[in-house]
Amino acid sequence: MTELLLEERNCESCPIRHRAVCSKCEPDELHLLDSIKYYRTYEAGQPVVWAGDEMDFVASVVSGIATLSQTMEDGRTQMVGLLLPSDFLGRPGRVTAPYDVTSNSNLTLCCFRRRPFEKLLHDTPSIAQRLLEMTLDELDAARQWMLILGRKTAREKIASLLTIIAQREASLHKRRPTDGSTFELPLTREAMADYLGLTLETVSRQVSALKRDGIIELEGKRLVTVPDFEALMAETGDDADGGLPV
Amino acid sequence: MTELLLEERNCESCPIRHRAVCSKCEPDELHLLDSIKYYRTYEAGQPVVWAGDEMDFVASVVSGIATLSQTMEDGRTQMVGLLLPSDFLGRPGRVTAPYDVTSNSNLTLCCFRRRPFEKLLHDTPSIAQRLLEMTLDELDAARQWMLILGRKTAREKIASLLTIIAQREASLHKRRPTDGSTFELPLTREAMADYLGLTLETVSRQVSALKRDGIIELEGKRLVTVPDFEALMAETGDDADGGLPV
DNA sequence: CGAGCAATTGAGACAAGTCAAAGCTGGTGG
């Protein structure tokens, strides 16, 4: 673990070097970022910030998973962001966090103090461009998510979530998901429910149903195998190409 | 109408001059934008582009209302964007429209051919910065919308939509919504249903219920008066401050 | 005045929620 941390401290060998907000940087720009960056780690389940808290940094997710969520007075909660490695956390120019941020696994962040980052953003077009690109991608993802929340059935929601996770997992390794591919579900049933606007009981039932119907196979609670990716996609209710290009 | 059009052609007197993507431009930058801009108008209900179509321009909404929506194979549709005056339409660098864009009222767009705009975006930090800011705002709005879609009851959804429209309406005039304020509902029941992930019958029933309970008053189908704005906010289920700062 | 569209209202069906009880599983301490 210590050696991994040491490795992470070097931008060149950083696992998210080519996808994160820094991916368009030239070596000299990278050096500037390097000088204001520091790492933070969180254990699974730990809060990163609470909605309303002051947040003096922005960050890239290096490894692990974090979630953004909103909670209503009476306790109903809706996840509104799922941050995987290379995703960006925080908003330049904003002091107060609008969402609860929670680590959903062991999590490592590459943090930048907000002020210096804002200055860098202002002076370095390649960072600003990349951040715009990433924000536009997130907006697209949010809009796809809105279709899921607003119009899909419970079964379609589960199938959609599995598809999304399989695709993002695969794209981290620069592949497309294939038949027979196996991946780890990084979310508890409750987190899946919060993502999809369902109750955890409904999630459990629908996961069981997809398993019973042979769409997915489960090893333990978390390890999912998709024997026929087309079949899973067909369950999402999306038209053939599965929505947005990645 | 003709004289309005003439007026619009002048950036200085443009009604969205201070809010749109061009709002941070210096006079010389404005001049560059001016040279690649042109206006388009659409009647209520007309399609602007269909998902999958090529789109050779990006645009600012000058007046009127446009919606972005996604449609599933079987016809279920979910609105994923509501564009009011000053909002930006299109994505630099993207050729194909991912959503159906429809004009929901008489609509005037200030269009920029995509290629020249992309170049300008690359060369003009003030435009890039403003676009980033606007995209981040839209992402926040999308996330608030996700809470509505995922967790709110039909009544809360209607109250939330009314609140959002009242607030955006008011902010165009640089005010906060006040008790007794009246505004026009720019959406049909069906469009409201598509926005909220409901059926139009449920929308109609809940609007009637809010009216019956004295939360809102209706003149005709479209003109809404809110006698007590706090009371409406209380129906949204949000905590006191109503979510995100505007 | 009547055609056409939007909105309302009602009755019954159904998908998902709620409440409750077991079943697993992995970790801790006796």
Added chain:
DNA sequence: CCACCAGCTTTGACTTGTCTCAATTGCTCG
């Protein structure tokens, strides 16, 4: 090494909010 506990998950029985289908009303415009 096993027993037990705690947290997550599954499953069941019942309730309910929203949808579906259908009929009616109200507007607007030719």
